[in-house]
Amino acid sequence: MGEFQEGKVNLPHYAGHRERLRERFRAAGDEAIADYELLELILFRSIPRQDVKPLAKELLAALGSFAEVIGASEARLRTVKGIGDATILDFKIVHAASRRIARSGMVKRPILSSWSAVIDYCRTAMAYEDREQFRVLFLDKKNQVIADEVQQTGTVDHTPVYPREVVRRALELSATAVILVHNHPSGDPTPSRADVTMTKQVIDAAAPLGIAVHDHIIIGREGHASLKGLQLI
Template sequence: MSSTPSSLKLEAAPAPLFEELPSRTAEDAGETRHHGSGHRARLRQRLLEGGPEALLEHELVEYLLALVIPRRDTKPLAKQLLAEFGGLSALISADPESLMRVPGMGETTIAALKIVQATALRLLKAEVTARPIIASWQALLDYLRADLAHINVERVRVLHLNSKNMLIRDELVSEGSIDQSAIYIREVIRRALELGSASLILVHNHPSGDTQPSRADIAVTRDIVEAGKRLNIAVHDHVIIGAKGHSSMRAMGLL
């Protein structure tokens, strides 16, 4: 007796009511979904039509960050950064390690801030090198403050000038701790002879913000002045830069 096999009919399983979403990466988890294209367009329009003064400080940072974090509301991060570092100048001057400690910051966002700083310093330095230093003293102070006022270690720079008081070299000669750095008289004079410098301006910063010269500052400056005199190398000034201003040893009658 023969029999024919029954045909089997396979039915598809019922569709789930909710589709399972793929797991989010750590990077995705730190990103907030943002639909602020209209807001950013308005910021862009205000910037293009009204210039830099048309945007508030946090809006400048917000728009800059938006260029490198396109799918995130960058206003909270911009405000946090400004509050953390105390303003725009201090923010763009902050070292990468300090910036990295702020949640939400990474190499790309830090690089965006650093390119702003580099561009600003180039523009300010161009003003300094275009004319004799003595005729562009305020431009020099603006450049030095942008470069040194907000860093958290002490740095010493020597500006070398030719016989027409034009800047021929701006050199970092020492970087130290939060409250001291070394400057060697022999090295300063040797370098001046190598470059054919007619005169010098000494510069260093005080991370504490207090721009009053210390006894050591005064002593080493006077030693450099005396060493330079023997070789017809003048020292125009020693400028100390702080977060809230500067002091000039020549203006204070210390040279």
Template sequence: MRPTPDRRRKETEEPIARAAALDDAALLSILLGSPAAAPPQDRPARGLLARFGSLGEVLAAPARELHRIEGVGPEVVERLALTRELGFRLARSRALADSLPSGWSALVGYVRTRLASLTRERFLALFLDADDRLVAEELVAEGTVDHAPVYPREVVRRALEVSASGLVLVHNHPSGDPAPSRADIAVTRLIVEAAAVFDLRVHDHLIVAREGTASFRALGLM
């Protein structure tokens, strides 16, 4: 006997409602393979949330820090890495859906998901086609807590290799403050100048941090 439309709708909606009703610890426990009904002392999720403070911080935490939590072994770390990557890809798919400027908020949401909680600087270049749609993403540099070396000609070379018409520069400030530094401003100007030689437009440079996101264009820096 085929299920009725009401029964199919119920079977679809009930799991969604149950998941939405879970608190962060219970949700994280299930993702990590522990029953939500397990005693608190048997849930690594409790220790992770107590140590890092939120789901976002747990997912952003380095593996070496995760291993310090009681009950967290290689399997838990791998599950967290997979969950984090799933979040990145969902955010990226939204960023890919629309061209700029209509998709700008999705793009900002994606780079915040990708970078805001990292403890070391990463500098990304997002390459856009002639319709201002995201076509490629490159890690330009990875550095220390306050510096990532960037070479403007390498950014432009890669833009030409992927046949980009424009790009958005993005990097994070692990300090939590998104305010551009003098070095940030200087390297941005060099990239804009190098890109202009090949008729490439640099749409913006975004600095992502826990306390917010700074836009060079909105600040009048480009």
């Protein structure tokens, strides 16, 4: 740390590195910096008096990618030595901002004509969760999103889903269609037999009330799967 000595300050060795990295980012943008350096820029805020380059590299080595670090649960982040409350909060803020940005790409637009934005949003929101979540996108008659809700959160490999609750909520919102989404924390988005069975149960409960199920998307770290695209529904 810098200390006052005879009227001047001895700056720590990392101070110059921080300013050089900030200047490179200001001048050339994110394409000019590596993932660990982008993490450093975030860590500068929560850890102001430490060389954070080793910690940024350790986070990537332990958790995988920049997206996995930012989207990691608090429990996973705490497995990396040096990560405390301030850092976790900053990462959660960045992750929340990324979800808001991704969501803006699909709101007030017909879902079926902006499918890539839907996938981007779902991956941003759910790909790195360590427990299964069952999310429903509720759509109006123009196929625009009127609500986006997590209906259930389960374990690492199972989420209880209640088809009648999905339909009840759709009726409350005056939705005419839904898109079902859930994640596989294992990383593999391949649908299980239970996934297909549950989807058909929701379809059977919704159809008599004029509510369409456009698709069931499964999100994993390794990609996504569409039950409709796979012709499973």
